[in-house]
Amino acid sequence: MTHTPQVAVHHDPREMARAAAARLITRIVDTQAARGTASVVLTGGRNGNGLLAALAESAARDAVDWSRLDLWWGDERFLPEGDPDRNVTQATEALLAHVPLAPERVHAMPASDGAYGNDADAAAAAYAEELARAAAPEHHLGVPAFDVLLLGVGPDTHVASLFPEHPGVRETGRTVVGVHGAPKPPPTRVSLTLPAIRAAREVWLLAAGEDKADAVALALSGAGELQAPAAGAYGTARTLWMLDTAAASRLPRDLASPPTA
Ligand SMILES: O=C(O)[C@H](O)[C@@H](O)[C@H](O)[C@H](O)COP(=O)(O)O
Numbered sequence: 001m002t003h004t005p006q007v008a009v010h011h012d013p014r015e016m017a018r019a020a021a022a023r024l025i026t027r028i029v030d031t032q033a034a035r036g037t038a039s040v041v042l043t044g045g046r047n048g049n050g051l052l053a054a055l056a057e058s059a060a061r062d063a064v065d066w067s068r069l070d071l072w073w074g075d076e077r078f079l080p081e082g083d084p085d086r087n088v089t090q091a092t093e094a095l096l097a098h099v100p101l102a103p104e105r106v107h108a109m110p111a112s113d114g115a116y117g118n119d120a121d122a123a124a125a126a127y128a129e130e131l132a133r134a135a136a137p138e139h140h141l142g143v144p145a146f147d148v149l150l151l152g153v154g155p156d157t158h159v160a161s162l163f164p165e166h167p168g169v170r171e172t173g174r175t176v177v178g179v180h181g182a183p184k185p186p187p188t189r190v191s192l193t194l195p196a197i198r199a200a201r202e203v204w205l206l207a208a209g210e211d212k213a214d215a216v217a218l219a220l221s222g223a224g225e226l227q228a229p230a231a232g233a234y235g236t237a238r239t240l241w242m243l244d245t246a247a248a249s250r251l252p253r254d255l256a257s258p259p260t261a
């Protein structure tokens with residue numbers, strides 16, 4: 001099965017971020033060499049931003065042709081433009097401001113004071129249209145086949161803004177949804193759905209810390225995606241979980257490999 005997950009365990013969050021950044025640089029460079037451009041979907045949260053900061057610090061970052069990289073977001077906290085809690089604001093501080101990206105290839109999700117006002121559902125529909133415009137005709141769902149889609153994993157197994165048993169995780173038709181009443185603040189968000197996430201070639205999930213150990217064990221032990229959204233996040237070619245030793249500490253023995261770096 002293509003979505004049988006691979007698990008890589010690292011000593012601590014910093015090592016995990018460094019290793020993930022090195023892997024991502026290699027993936028982007030290889031993809032650009034083969035196809036000209038590459039696409040990456042970013043995530044919010046400490047681990048996703050830790051990866052971006054490690055990428056900014058890496059000497060190898062100059063191997064990437066930043067002008068031929070498309071960036072998308074898996075989810076966004078629906079807040080005003082420039083709000084420090086917006087995922088795009090944090091990604092900009094960590095990496096985007098430090099590399100020569102092509103602005104038209106940076107596909108941030110709308111802000112709550114933008115063209116759709118405070119209507120997260122309208123913002124989600126607009127982002128779905130933007131994705132559909134970028135999708136090749138053979139991508140029937142209306143989402144590009146992203147090269148790498150990054151996801152942080154929450155202590156309740158949420159990914160992007162898809163929370164256990166919430167309406168967003170049940171969505172099968174739309175590719176992007178407005179999320180209302182999210183248990184993680186802020187309550188209003190915009191998120192890719194599981195079908196959109198599963199259009200990606202590679203899905204990489206990041207989790208570090210003791211508070212993630214139960215979530216990681218649950219998601220990797222055959223739980224259903226309504227109960228454990230992270231279990232429903234997999235790519236068409238590869239699904240890679242990157243963990244630190246604390247987050248991996250309750251994994252069934254056959255899944256936990258020794259620390260790699
Ligand atoms: O906007 C967000 O908050 C997210 O995209 C969310 O899904 C996040 O990735 C996880 O909650 C993990 O966050 P940490 O890496 O901070 O634990």
